[in-house]
Amino acid sequence: MAHMPVDLLPAPAPRQTPVRAMTIAGSDSGGGAGIQADMRTMAMCGVHGCVAVTAVTVQNSLGVSGFSAIDPAVVADQMRSVVSDIGISAAKTGMLASSAIIESVAATASELGIGRDTPIPLVVDPVSASMHGDKLLADDAMDALRSVLIPKATVVTPNLDEVRLITGIDVTDDTSQRAAAEKLHAMGAQWAVVKGGHLRSSDQSVDLLYNGDVFHSFPYPRIDTGDDHGAGDTLAAAITCALAHGRSVPEAVEFAKGWVSRCLEWAYPLGAGHGPVNPLWRLSV
Numbered sequence: 084m085a086h087m088p089v090d091l092l093p094a095p096a097p098r099q100t101p102v103r104a105m106t107i108a109g110s111d112s113g114g115g116a117g118i119q120a121d122m123r124t125m126a127m128c129g130v131h132g133c134v135a136v137t138a139v140t141v142q143n144s145l146g147v148s149g150f151s152a153i154d155p156a157v158v159a160d161q162m163r164s165v166v167s168d169i170g171i172s173a174a175k176t177g178m179l180a181s182s183a184i185i186e187s188v189a190a191t192a193s194e195l196g197i198g199r200d201t202p203i204p205l206v207v208d209p210v211s212a213s214m215h216g217d218k219l220l221a222d223d224a225m226d227a228l229r230s231v232l233i234p235k236a237t238v239v240t241p242n243l244d245e246v247r248l249i250t251g252i253d254v255t256d257d258t259s260q261r262a263a264a265e266k267l268h269a270m271g272a273q274w275a276v277v278k279g280g281h282l283r284s285s286d287q288s289v290d291l292l293y294n295g296d297v298f299h300s301f302p303y304p305r306i307d308t309g310d311d312h313g314a315g316d317t318l319a320a321a322i323t324c325a326l327a328h329g330r331s332v333p334e335a336v337e338f339a340k341g342w343v344s345r346c347l348e349w350a351y352p353l354g355a356g357h358g359p360v361n362p363l364w365r366l367s368v
């Protein structure tokens with residue numbers, strides 16, 4: 084295992100109300116991705132995680148065999164209920180399933196003051212499919228993602244398949260990764276992270292962050308594992324936690340890269356397919 088320095092977010096003191104964040108995402112019955120991944124990382128980062136469930140997937144280590152989407156009005160009401168009482172310092176989106184849910188989440192985020200240029204940053208992980216290729220977002224929802232949600236994002240975090248669907252750019256190298264980041268920023272995201280996890284030609288996994296001005300590159304050693312289910316959710320959740328703790332976006336992405344790298348180092352086999360990344364490494368520190 085590589086030995087990277089450990090960057091930790093502060094743990095709450097006994098009886099002290101922790102920093103709060105909300106995930107607006109789908110449930111993974113296998114416990115490795117979606118809401119379950121977000122809550123695992125939030126808990127291990129000392130953050131009280133709140134939830135707006137968007138869909139319930141039927142999923143295990145072999146893939147997603149079906150899902151049921153939640154009524155968009157119920158998604159919006161979950162967001163209102165959390166923000167009006169508990170309060171949050173950051174939010175993230177994951178699986179949103181349909182254009183109706185995307186529109187509801189974007190409108191409710193505006194109503195509640197969540198998103199870029201507000202005090203509550205929004206991390207948009209534009210989940211479109213599982214690692215097995217199972218669809219988690221309707222084909223006709225891509226326009227809503229581009230036109231109403233990405234312009235609200237403080238940070239958008241697509242993988243390379245999602246980059247292709249959203250921007251039409253096929254990222255194969257550093258130049259196309261930069262072009263994709265520029266296009267995502269031009270679509271209205273304050274910051275774009277183009278994740279390099281799927282660029283398997285290198286011994287590095289390089290994520291690129293861009294805000295219309297400066298590129299920040301995050302090269303980390305590629306970890307040799309097939310147990311990488313939930314890596315994207317975990318990265319976005321860790322960014323959200325660091326933002327909730329008051330870190331800047333580049334600091335939050337740096338923290339999250341270190342976090343997900345350790346989670347990949349500690350990933351374990353589960354079921355007959357791909358096991359999950361493992362935030363429980365934090366219990367050993």
Ligand SMILES: Nc1ncnc2c1ncn2[C@@H]1O[C@H](COP(=O)(O)OP(=O)(O)O)[C@@H](O)[C@H]1O
Pocket residue numbers: 241242243278279280281288289290303304305306307308311313314315316318340343344347
């Ligand atoms: N084998 C790996 N070794 C190190 N980092 C990885 C590896 N696979 C993915 N990552 C990192 O995990 C995060 C999620 O990446 P990616 O796999 O591209 O997203 P997704 O899970 O959404 O498909 C990124 O920060 C990426 O660089």
Ligand SMILES: Cc1ncc(COP(=O)(O)OP(=O)(O)O)c(N)n1
Pocket residue numbers: 108109110111116117118140142177178210212213214215219311312313314315316317
């Ligand atoms: C309910 C749910 N949400 C998101 C995903 C995809 O998660 P991701 O982190 O991109 O991980 P992989 O699918 O690549 O393992 C999901 N599968 N289920």
